[in-house]
Amino acid sequence: MTPLWQREPVGVVGLGLIGGSLGLDLMAAGAQVRALVHRPATAERARERGLASAVSTDAAVLEGCGLVVLALPLDRLLDPDPALLAALPVGAVITDVGSVKGPVLRRWRELLAAGGGPGATRFVASHPMAGTARAGVEAGEPGLFRGRPWVATPEAGTDTEALQAVRELAEALGARWLCCDAEAHDRAVALISHLPVLVGAALVQAAAAGGGETAAGAELVRALASSGFADTTRVGGGNPELGMLMACANRAALLEALDHYRQSLASLEAMVAAEEWSGLQQSLARSQALRPDFL
């Protein structure tokens, strides 16, 4: 059977990096894309860039969509505009792209259970794991999802047709489809995505504090910093609002990840303090051996 995204118009709510990239790929694939944005200037620029067939600041633009992708930042996803909720078509499949799944799932289950709209079973929580450092209406780019994981976190009650419709959309964009439960997803992204933000941010602050005791020391630290320092701190020096929103939405899993991290670091530090050099070398060798699993 023809995939839903080919049979019926696809709604995209928000045209930032994820929504804009989604629009470009779907337009290129021949879909009809109807986009809802917040500001008139964004709508105008989105039309110029050809991110969707129709762009509006009026939620009525979503009328007739068989599938709606909520490409909103976490805070707006967790506290959506009532006009958006009211405009979601009855029976439509709804999915989101939030980087934390437990809170989104709980919130939208509750919002959609109220009835009159698509219904809670038609909501498929998902997370396309693609990104660049860019944001906003200029950020969308073709092929962003190709080869990247697209994780869905269905529940027992999730409609299998709805799940299949989102899977077909993801696979049409070249993403690798994965399913897991929301808690496992949130624990995993805490470890490999949210923890590195804090780890890198703390490293920048430590270098500034440690080098900054004298002006000459601060200048020296800056002069000597190399590509290793730049790489280790790249995500730690990223968008502070995004970092905060992820930490806020995934607090419990992040605190658990920090606990694992503190233990790993304390163990390395203890070996340095105790001058256990062969133990330190063995531990570093373990990190070297484990790392390729994550690449």
Add this chain to the structure above:
Amino acid sequence: MTPLWQREPVGVVGLGLIGGSLGLDLMAAGAQVRALVHRPATAERARERGLASAVSTDAAVLEGCGLVVLALPLDRLLDPDPALLAALPVGAVITDVGSVKGPVLRRWRELLAAGGGPGATRFVASHPMAGTARAGVEAGEPGLFRGRPWVATPEAGTDTEALQAVRELAEALGARWLCCDAEAHDRAVALISHLPVLVGAALVQAAAAGGGETAAGAELVRALASSGFADTTRVGGGNPELGMLMACANRAALLEALDHYRQSLASLEAMVAAEEWSGLQQSLARSQALRPDFL
């Protein structure tokens, strides 16, 4: 006046990444390069690669050199072969390339003070801050030092002619010359080079430990790890022996850096725990603003 490296043969002890790259650039610049290596197979391969005009496993190859670069790993630099010491020409300028300067300076001051050789005032401790992930006789590459810092840590007694000779060598290879005292150097590299190794190594181990509580969890963490995780852990997954040697030689400064780091991370963690979201965002914004200073 013509630089020393042009007037007299340059000795290079060790032809790994640094020594081999030095040999290639010096040969290209028309210098006469005499290299001392440990193993006959290395000597043969170095001759094939054209890393030096003469390569030998016999320290006598250094005879007649006006300038000798000790391009040895830290452990061998701190515990040098007596045959090497005996072969250093009287009056020659000696420099090293070790990534930690205090211990090297103390050790070589003592070794050369014994007399009969170049003399302690002719020793210039230095650190060309260039590197790749490669090691060994195949690793040397042209242009490795171009645009990179080359830090010298002279003492009050260091011969100014000797210092000038090393500076001319470094600048001939396109490096940016910097001088500072050895302690300031060691504190700086602890923060921006040695600390990131432990920070990244601990992150890999935390991801393995946190994800590994169930087989499915471990697989998920691996499937979702992105370029952000890869970047943050690149130096942490590097050569364990090098990491250990640097930690060992720079133990005090590294423990001090870890102390700064633990405080920075604890402050971020406390804000997550206390749900101080605007404070967290401000702190992440501070890291974002500070980071470009180190690039």
